[in-house]
Ligand SMILES: C[S@@+](CC[C@H](N)C(=O)[O-])C[C@H]1O[C@@H](n2cnc3c(N)ncnc32)[C@H](O)[C@@H]1O
């Protein structure tokens with residue numbers, strides 16, 4: 001059972017971190033292309049210029065990840081469905097035995113619906129009602145995304161919509177949660193991330209810190225009253241206690257982060273980093289020539305962050321019991 005292998009791989013990863021053994025990440029996120037069919041206001045992926053790996057090179061990286069102990073593989077972009085050979089990439093990943101999640105804006109879903117039946121988990125993006133979504137993510141067919149979500153959920157596949165928070169309007173979150181209840185998906189709320197290579201913007205000096213904090217408190221309350229929110233309570237509490245939302249990550253002496261040891265990020269050219277946020281801030285390791293577990297020095301340029309997926313992963317390693325309980329929905 002893939003679930004058992006996922007848990008085993010995570011436990012071995014945790015044990016390697018706790019014992020100081022060489023890194024044994026259980027999860028990897030890999031960009032298959034930086035190219036994208038749309039231009040979101042906060043995202044810089046489509047503007048990154050680096051060579052894209054061939055299918056053969058991707059296979060080399062998959063083999064290395066497998067050998068390293070990785071079991072959970074996220075395929076993302078840019079827009080992964082924009083790459084013509086995406087069906088081959090996905091089936092190769094499945095043949096290697098990974099638990100595969102796909103992050104997609106779903107605008108090209110119709111063309112790829114059959115291929116995508118192989119995926120184990122879907123992440124898409126919904127920033128709120130159509131006007132908010134379009135303001136953040138450009139003019140597009142919102143209904144198309146909803147049709148794809150219905151099709152995926154109709155097959156019984158799990159799906160989480162990532163909602164990037166830009167304006168802290170509780171009505172937008174309310175709308176999205178009502179939609180999520182109706183269409184039976186979950187929502188992961190994440191702060192807009194600033195000041196790194198993969199994102200577009202820096203925070204404004206007059207960032208509304210208190211409005212932001214009130215918004216996160218509201219989301220936590222919704223979570224506690226049973227709303228379909230994928231983000232864990234620990235994640236929401238951590239964000240509420242973050243001092244300055246203009247800063248997405250910081251270096252704190254004495255604090256350590258699981259990036260690079262519990263999970264890694266691989267860019268479109270096959271260069272790996274501890275996490276997506278550290279691309280451009282720390283030297284990468286080219287997985288086509290080198291091995292992560294031999295070359296990673298276990299140092300990260302920051303040690304604490306509120307960058308959505310990375311924060312959840314860090315909590316998984318810092319608070320394993322409550323994080324697993326959240327995943328299993330028993331709290
Ligand atoms: C980079 S995209 C790739 C997948 C796909 N193209 C999509 O949009 O769903 C992965 C997720 O990162 C989110 N994202 C992009 N820029 C961000 C930023 N500056 N801060 C936080 N999340 C961001 C997107 O909204 C999306 O949900």
Ligand code: SF4
Pocket residue numbers: 036037038039040043044045046077078079105137
């Ligand atoms: S967030 Fe996704 S859809 Fe939007 S520009 Fe970035 S990669 Fe494309």
